[in-house]
Amino acid sequence: MTTHIQKLIQQGEHQQLDFKFEISDARKIARSMVAFANTDGGTLLIGVKDNGVVAGVRSEEEIYMVDAAATIYCKPEIKLSVKNWNEFGKTVLEVNIQKSPSPPHYAQNDDGKWNIYIRVKDQNLIANSIWLKVLKRKQNPEGTKVRYRESEKILLDYLSEHESITIEKFCRVAIIPESKAETVLVNLIALKIIDFEISEKEISYWLKC
Numbered sequence: 001m002t003t004h005i006q007k008l009i010q011q012g013e014h015q016q017l018d019f020k021f022e023i024s025d026a027r028k029i030a031r032s033m034v035a036f037a038n039t040d041g042g043t044l045l046i047g048v049k050d051n052g053v054v055a056g057v058r059s060e061e062e063i064y065m066v067d068a069a070a071t072i073y074c075k076p077e078i079k080l081s082v083k084n085w086n087e088f089g090k091t092v093l094e095v096n097i098q099k100s101p102s103p104p105h106y107a108q109n110d111d112g113k114w115n116i117y118i119r120v121k122d123q124n125l126i127a128n129s130i131w132l133k134v135l136k137r138k139q140n141p142e143g144t145k146v147r148y149r150e151s152e153k154i155l156l157d158y159l160s161e162h163e164s165i166t167i168e169k170f171c172r173v174a175i176i177p178e179s180k181a182e183t184v185l186v187n188l189i190a191l192k193i194i195d196f197e198i199s200e201k202e203i204s205y206w207l208k209c
Helices: 004-011 028-037 060-071 129-139 150-161 168-172 178-190
Strands: 017-020 042-046 080-087 090-098 106-108 112-122 125-126 192-198 203-208
Touching: 004 017, 004 060, 004 080, 004 090, 017 028, 028 042, 028 090, 028 112, 028 125, 060 080, 060 090, 090 125, 106 125, 112 192, 129 178, 150 168, 150 178, 150 203, 168 178, 168 203, 178 192
Parallel strands: 017 042
Antiparallel strands: 042 090, 080 090, 106 112, 112 125, 192 203
């Protein structure tokens, strides 16, 4: 019979699942917690290697480091639930983090700097200005109002014929500065007309419908 932990491991790491062999630094685990809370929520399996092999939690200290990561190295504090599972005679911690109702949350780096992390597929990335502005716009009780001008028309016409666009390409096509291009993109994302994906190299935008 396949156990609960085995079913999770079979999924592999993804947007809402991350494997951690061990917790050697509470700050590092805090980044994953913050990324999940800021994005779609998720689960950390501690005591599982990246390849899915169960190694088990090495000491009770790792359990305490989970709490330390959430309370000391996450700002605001991350709410989570922890379950202990016995898998092949080894302890695996299942740490569940819900999507935050009031993002953003910050995680502290080794140099003491606080950064906002988001979850993109199986990676934790530092949030960029577009993500932050979209979040702020969505939280604005007055909503988003957009005037349909030439820049908006150029963008939507381009995306109706192409799969995606980058902000650099948008600037060249519309012959506008990056600041204006960013405002147009943020407005249309907030209105759910276009969507975007962040990678380590670039951000791509496409029509949502």
